[in-house]
Amino acid sequence: MSDKVEAQLRVKDMPFGFHAKPGSTMDFKTGDWRSARPILDREKCVYCGFCYIYCPDGVYQDQGPEEKYYKADLDYCKGCGVCANECPKKCIKMELEEV
Amino acid sequence: MRAADVPYEKVTAKTFPKGPDSLASGHRACQGCGEVLALRLLLKSLGTDFIAVSATGCMEVCTSTFPQSSWRMPWLHVAFENAAAVASGVESAVNILRKKGKGPDKRIPVVAVAGDGGTADIGLQALSGALERHHRDFIYVCLDNEAYMNTGIQRSSATPFGANTTTSPVGSHSQGQNTWKKNMPAIAAAHGVPYVATASPAFHLDLMNKIRRAAAIEGPAYLHVYAPCPTGWRMKPELAVECSRLVVNSRIFPLYEVLDGHYVLNRKIDNPIPVTDYLKQQGRFRHLKPEDIEKIQARVNQEYENLVKLSEAFPV
Amino acid sequence: MANKPIGIEVSLAVAEAVKLCDTDVVAAYPITPQTHIVEHLSELVADGTLNAAYIPVESEHSAMSACIGSSAAGARTFTATSSQGLALMNEMIYIAPTLRTPIVLLVANRALSAPINIWNDHSDIMSVRDAGWIALFAENGQEALDLTIMSFRIGEHPEVRLPVSLNIDGFTLSHFIEPILIPEKAQVDAFLPPNQAEIKLDISKPLSIGLLGTPENFTEIKKATDDLLVNSKKHIVSVFGEFEKSFGRKYNLVETYRHEDAEIIILTMGSISETAMTAVDEMREAGQKVGLVRLRLWRPFPTEELRAALAKAKAVAVIDRHLVMGAPYGPVCLEIKSILYDSPQPPKVFNFILGLGGRDVRRADFKTTVERVKSAKDSQSSFEILGVLE
Numbered sequence: 001m002s003d004k005v006e007a008q009l010r011v012k013d014m015p016f017g018f019h020a021k022p023g024s025t026m027d028f029k030t031g032d033w034r035s036a037r038p039i040l041d042r043e044k045c046v047y048c049g050f051c052y053i054y055c056p057d058g059v060y061q062d063q064g065p066e067e068k069y070y071k072a073d074l075d076y077c078k079g080c081g082v083c084a085n086e087c088p089k090k091c092i093k094m095e096l097e098e099v
Numbered sequence: 100m101r102a103a104d105v106p107y108e109k110v111t112a113k114t115f116p117k118g119p120d121s122l123a124s125g126h127r128a129c130q131g132c133g134e135v136l137a138l139r140l141l142l143k144s145l146g147t148d149f150i151a152v153s154a155t156g157c158m159e160v161c162t163s164t165f166p167q168s169s170w171r172m173p174w175l176h177v178a179f180e181n182a183a184a185v186a187s188g189v190e191s192a193v194n195i196l197r198k199k200g201k202g203p204d205k206r207i208p209v210v211a212v213a214g215d216g217g218t219a220d221i222g223l224q225a226l227s228g229a230l231e232r233h234h235r236d237f238i239y240v241c242l243d244n245e246a247y248m249n250t251g252i253q254r255s256s257a258t259p260f261g262a263n264t265t266t267s268p269v270g271s272h273s274q275g276q277n278t279w280k281k282n283m284p285a286i287a288a289a290h291g292v293p294y295v296a297t298a299s300p301a302f303h304l305d306l307m308n309k310i311r312r313a314a315a316i317e318g319p320a321y322l323h324v325y326a327p328c329p330t331g332w333r334m335k336p337e338l339a340v341e342c343s344r345l346v347v348n349s350r351i352f353p354l355y356e357v358l359d360g361h362y363v364l365n366r367k368i369d370n371p372i373p374v375t376d377y378l379k380q381q382g383r384f385r386h387l388k389p390e391d392i393e394k395i396q397a398r399v400n401q402e403y404e405n406l407v408k409l410s411e412a413f414p415v
Numbered sequence: 416m417a418n419k420p421i422g423i424e425v426s427l428a429v430a431e432a433v434k435l436c437d438t439d440v441v442a443a444y445p446i447t448p449q450t451h452i453v454e455h456l457s458e459l460v461a462d463g464t465l466n467a468a469y470i471p472v473e474s475e476h477s478a479m480s481a482c483i484g485s486s487a488a489g490a491r492t493f494t495a496t497s498s499q500g501l502a503l504m505n506e507m508i509y510i511a512p513t514l515r516t517p518i519v520l521l522v523a524n525r526a527l528s529a530p531i532n533i534w535n536d537h538s539d540i541m542s543v544r545d546a547g548w549i550a551l552f553a554e555n556g557q558e559a560l561d562l563t564i565m566s567f568r569i570g571e572h573p574e575v576r577l578p579v580s581l582n583i584d585g586f587t588l589s590h591f592i593e594p595i596l597i598p599e600k601a602q603v604d605a606f607l608p609p610n611q612a613e614i615k616l617d618i619s620k621p622l623s624i625g626l627l628g629t630p631e632n633f634t635e636i637k638k639a640t641d642d643l644l645v646n647s648k649k650h651i652v653s654v655f656g657e658f659e660k661s662f663g664r665k666y667n668l669v670e671t672y673r674h675e676d677a678e679i680i681i682l683t684m685g686s687i688s689e690t691a692m693t694a695v696d697e698m699r700e701a702g703q704k705v706g707l708v709r710l711r712l713w714r715p716f717p718t719e720e721l722r723a724a725l726a727k728a729k730a731v732a733v734i735d736r737h738l739v740m741g742a743p744y745g746p747v748c749l750e751i752k753s754i755l756y757d758s759p760q761p762p763k764v765f766n767f768i769l770g771l772g773g774r775d776v777r778r779a780d781f782k783t784t785v786e787r788v789k790s791a792k793d794s795q796s797s798f799e800i801l802g803v804l805e
Contacts, residue, residue: 008631009166014639016576016614017515018628020168022621025125028167033130049115053303054340056128056136058120076124080131081337150616152484165632168623173616176625177483177510184477188442188484189616191468195439196490199466207618225480228473
């Protein structure tokens with residue numbers, strides 16, 4: 001998942017002041033840190049957005065007024081469980097990843 | 100104009116910014132990091148038309164491993180103790196270049212972000228200098244996780260009484276941290292800056308509006324933000340937001356603003372939960388005896404009362 | 416200002432040069448003997464003559480921090496310090512080059528404590544010699560002004576973009592009133608292009624600067640910075656050449672004086688070189704084949720130029736203004752010895768520590784060094800703190 005990280009750069013290819021492009025950690029997938037994943041019960045979901053608001057890793061994406069729910073991008077979800085804990089309808093469950 | 104009267108565009112549940120986060124995913128903060136959550140919400144509130152300056156610390160290290168960065172606005176990290184001084188230089192440069200017609204013709208907030216060690220300890224001098232110099236577009240955010248977490252949970256002057264850290268360990272002669280938390284917002288307010296506020300990520304709209312207000316007001320602003328650290332506090336990672344709520348509802352971390360020296364208690368807690376309900380979730384307080392908790396409760400009551408008195412004596 | 420020299424304190428002339436360069440930001444903290452420079456700059460800002468932001472920071476650490484922030488935001492940035500101030504800046508000094516912030520730092524050289532001492536030597540700048548800054552030493556007031564202007568052009572050169580420290584001896588140069596030709600603004604404008612930072616803190620093109628370097632990249636990032644510093648030498652030479660075309664005053668990385676047929680060469684840096692020249696003249700009159708070599712560029716070290724300048728000498732007396740505790744020689748001598756080691760017939764190198772903490776350096780001192788070199792026995796140490804009372 002994280003093969004792009006810490007790629008060695010040659011001296012001649014070093015960017016000016018070793019700067020980085022904005023938001024480029026999107027290439028670093030932290031999903032493999034996870035030991036449990038959030039499972040959403042869409043029947044109970046009221047589209048309140050607390051999972052989206054409170055996710056420390058910004059993994060929830062708004063699926064729009066038609067779909068009316070937020071979807072976790074598992075490429076980045078570290079499995080902390082804040083979303084499940086904060087969900088007012090208790091419609092997110094943390095399910096252990098199979099090893 | 101009085102700081103209290105400066106208009107700003109409020110974030111509400113309906114106007115919550117839905118675009119991409121200003122702090123990209125793929126950062127390496129720990130699972131359930133409340134500090135990175137607070138940072139994500141603060142940055143999201145401002146968009147990307149500002150410049151961020153980081154002090155060395157968790158938030159800097161976990162977002163900026165070369166050749167990648169999570170920051171979507173111009174961002175600069177120089178060192179640990181000098182975020183306020185670096186931001187002073189950026190702010191002065193941006194404003195003189197604008198005055199000379201060599202930069203964009205609009206206000207560009209410069210937001211310095213540091214932890215409690217980088218603010219209350221090693222960075223206090225640089226912060227004091229920057230607040231005193233009254234930089235117009237300067238916002239300083241202290242993300243307070245109450246110890247040196249990046250180096251492995253050592254105590255700082257912002258560590259609360261009784262907390263077990265690696266340099267305030269519990270032992271036969273010690274009950275953990277034996278001093279009271281340094282009152283940074285009061286120190287910032289003593290500089291006579293137009294805006295000082297406290298915030299907690301559980302109260303996300305309050306948090307997001309405070310940085311917008313800070314950006315709208317001319318003159319330096321200081322935000323002291325509660326930033327739970329499940330790793331360092333030995334707490335379950337899913338509790339980061341819950342404890343951010345309990346800390347306010349127990350009166351341990353009151354939400355308030357100081358506008359030109361006038362105090363506003365944003366959330367009056369008339370029926371506080373006992374401090375023990377907050378403390379018991381965190382392993383760092385597990386060793387505390389009932390008499391220690393009583394001592395903490397008495398101190399919390401006193402400090403909250405002082406704040407109420409200030410808000411009554413110096414209302415907006 | 417007229418095209419003839421005026422009598423002006425060197426510190427003030429430096430400040431006037433900073434003004435002529437349209438500097439955007441000055442962040443500085445008072446310390447003797449640098450203060451006259453920043454006092455004058457704050458006056459120039461206060462009376463509107465210089466359209467700049469003056470940041471009266473609360474320490475030198477914050478001065479350099481603010482300078483890095485300012486320079487990273489694309490502003491032409493200047494500061495000045497001395498001694499303890501430079502020591503307090505030390506941490507930031509090491510960061511500025513790798514972040515590519517072309518700050519100009521004037522150091523009015525002063526001894527480092529303890530004992531506390533406000534007078535001149537080179538111990539302050541030597542404590543940051545490895546940091547990656549271009550380092551120049553001025554001999555006199557005209558040079559201090561000219562090199563201030565050139566420092567901006569060198570540092571801001573698109574293929575350099577590195578910070579520059581310009582060293583002037585505290586008091587013995589900084590506080591002297593000298594006849595100095597102050598150029599016309601139009602001349603400086605024609606010589607010094609605007610600071611064009613392609614990579615900077617810019618909301619229209621956001622970038623992240625100052626990242627964490629892991630073991631996978633750290634060596635390459637440091638090597639890239641060292642390459643820039645080493646390669647800056649050719650750009651410094653070209654800026655010196657451009658300066659001569661514009662202003663008619665010629666500068667070299669290494670200056671020589673009566674050295675062509677010299678058997679013994681005295682090697683100096685900074686304002687004592689003028690005294691050394693007089694001593695050389697007097698020794699020449701007495702029939703001694705003595706010459707002078709003066710380093711103007713300290714970093715990057717002008718190895719080839721120095722090897723050429725010292726090629727024909729039988730002996731070199733290297734004068735150091737700093738005692739490297741626990742080391743066999745002073746800082747300049749350590750470099751000279753190392754670059755001459757591979758020469759087929761290297762001159763004998765002697766090292767004399769002179770003028771620490773403001774102790775006078777007189778013509779007689781240079782004559783003494785030459786006498787020591789002449790009478791040296793093989794068994795004798797080639798290192799001496801001249802005039803120390805043992």
